[in-house]
Amino acid sequence: MVxxxxxxxxxxxxxGLLTSLFIRNHDVYVFEEHKRVGIxxxxxxxxxxxxxxxxxxxxxxxxxxxxxxxxFFHTPKSVFxxxxxxxxxxxxxxxxxxxxxxxxxxGLGHVxxxxxxxxxxxxxxxxxxxxxxxHVDKIIASDGASSVFRLKYFGKIKSYIYGVQRLIRTSNVDxxxxxxxxxxxxxxxxxxxxxxxxxxxxxxxxxxxxxxDPEKIFYKIISKIGVSAGxxxxxxxxxxxxxxxLSKPGFRNKIxxxxxxxxxxxxxxxxxxxxxxxYAPVLGRSIDKDNIKELNNYYxxxxxxxxxxxxxxxxxxxxxxxxxxxxxxxxxxxxxxSEIDYDxxxxxxFKTLIVAPLLxxxxxxFHRKQxxx
Numbered sequence: 001m002v003x004x005x006x007x008x009x010x011x012x013x014x015x016g017l018l019t020s021l022f023i024r025n026h027d028v029y030v031f032e033e034h035k036r037v038g039i040x041x042x043x044x045x046x047x048x049x050x051x052x053x054x055x056x057x058x059x060x061x062x063x064x065x066x067x068x069x070x071x072f073f074h075t076p077k078s079v080f081x082x083x084x085x086x087x088x089x090x091x092x093x094x095x096x097x098x099x100x101x102x103x104x105x106x107g108l109g110h111v112x113x114x115x116x117x118x119x120x121x122x123x124x125x126x127x128x129x130x131x132x133x134x135h136v137d138k139i140i141a142s143d144g145a146s147s148v149f150r151l152k153y154f155g156k157i158k159s160y161i162y163g164v165q166r167l168i169r170t171s172n173v174d175x176x177x178x179x180x181x182x183x184x185x186x187x188x189x190x191x192x193x194x195x196x197x198x199x200x201x202x203x204x205x206x207x208x209x210x211x212x213d214p215e216k217i218f219y220k221i222i223s224k225i226g227v228s229a230g231x232x233x234x235x236x237x238x239x240x241x242x243x244x245x246l247s248k249p250g251f252r253n254k255i256x257x258x259x260x261x262x263x264x265x266x267x268x269x270x271x272x273x274x275x276x277x278x279y280a281p282v283l284g285r286s287i288d289k290d291n292i293k294e295l296n297n298y299y300x301x302x303x304x305x306x307x308x309x310x311x312x313x314x315x316x317x318x319x320x321x322x323x324x325x326x327x328x329x330x331x332x333x334x335x336x337x338s339e340i341d342y343d344x345x346x347x348x349x350f351k352t353l354i355v356a357p358l359l360x361x362x363x364x365x366f367h368r369k370q371x372x373x
Contacts, residue, residue, distance in 0.1 A: 006136060006138070007023060008127070011031070011143040013144065015258045016032075016142030021101065022280070025288050025289075029111050032115075037099055040236065041095065042165075042239075044192065045091045045093065045202075046091060048342035050343045059101070063093055064090050069176045073322070075325055113129070118143070124139075125139060140283070142258045147257070150246075153255060161239070162239065162240075163239070166202070168200070170199060173199065186217070188321060192221075240270040241265055245262050246262050259280075264279050264302070282294075312324075327355070330355045331351045334354065
């Protein structure tokens with residue numbers, strides 16, 4: 001038996017739920033393979049000022065559990081300590097974010113099916129959910145980095161970062177500073193130490209290939225930061241897409257992609273919530289009004305910055321993934337670094353041109369020193 005409907009959203013993560021929230025004039029059916037929202041956990045939860053402003057206006061400040069005023073970059077060259085008068089980043093409670101979004105979606109009268117695995121059928125607009133077949137006017141594929149709809153219509157994402165994280169008890173922690181570490185344990189990405197309070201922190205790393213024992217990497221992070229590590233509360237992780245966004249947001253005006261399936265990810269850091277916050281509302285409103293031309297125009301305008309960051313991130317893998325953090329430290333020294341830059345990385349490219357002479361001298365000096373050793 002085939003069931004018909006107007007709009008189906010595949011995946012009840014932030015991307016799918018937020019898009020559903022902006023569809024007000026049509027019934028929406030959301031399908032989620034897990035039994036509840038907030039799982040599996042894989043997000044570090046660090047967001048910038050603009051992303052925090054967006055989500056807190058919708059859901060309130062209860063979804064934020066820490067505010068950061070400093071970033072420490074631990075690089076092969078030195079430790080660069082950046083201090084800010086205003087908050088530079090926030091930690092968002094990802095499971096709570098999804099629970100609050102779900103409540104809002106329910107408030108609109110939309111229907112959410114849990115524990116249902118979906119796969120595309122032969123024709124666009126058709127899919128199977130469990131033992132049932134569906135045909136709808138529009139499908140929103142927000143089914144993550146391993147999207148089965150992305151695979152069918154555009155092919156799989158080119159490459160991934162494997163993120164591994166551990167929530168630990170600790171001490172001697174400054175809760176307003178988060179740390180980013182660059183070393184040979186994860187040469188094509190980085191590690192992080194994110195305090196959530198005075199006695200609890202999230203430590204983790206991203207890698208393109210599992211070369212070292214995770215325990216060695218976790219020990220490296222703890223020893224480098226210089227804190228005491230207590231018991232492990234939980235360990236979790238997931239895939240971070242490393243690819244440029246699709247050239248267009250959908251397929252034949254029937255299937256539209258959002259979140260990690262598209263992906264509008266800040267490829268250098270792996271952050272996905274900023275891209276979701278600026279794109280999902282427009283996607284939802286455009287589908288609500290059936291104004292796909294407006295969606296295509298908007299998508300083209302924001303895609304350029306994400307594509308440029310993708311290629312710059314690939315370049316960083318070649319010259320040294322720590323180099324951008326060194327550049328950011330020099331921009332900060334020059335008084336040019338803004339809190340907005342945490343979300344809008346591409347602004348840093350233009351600011352780099354201003355401090356380019358100083359950067360060139362420093363980089364040459366560092367490489368000469370390395371050769372002498």
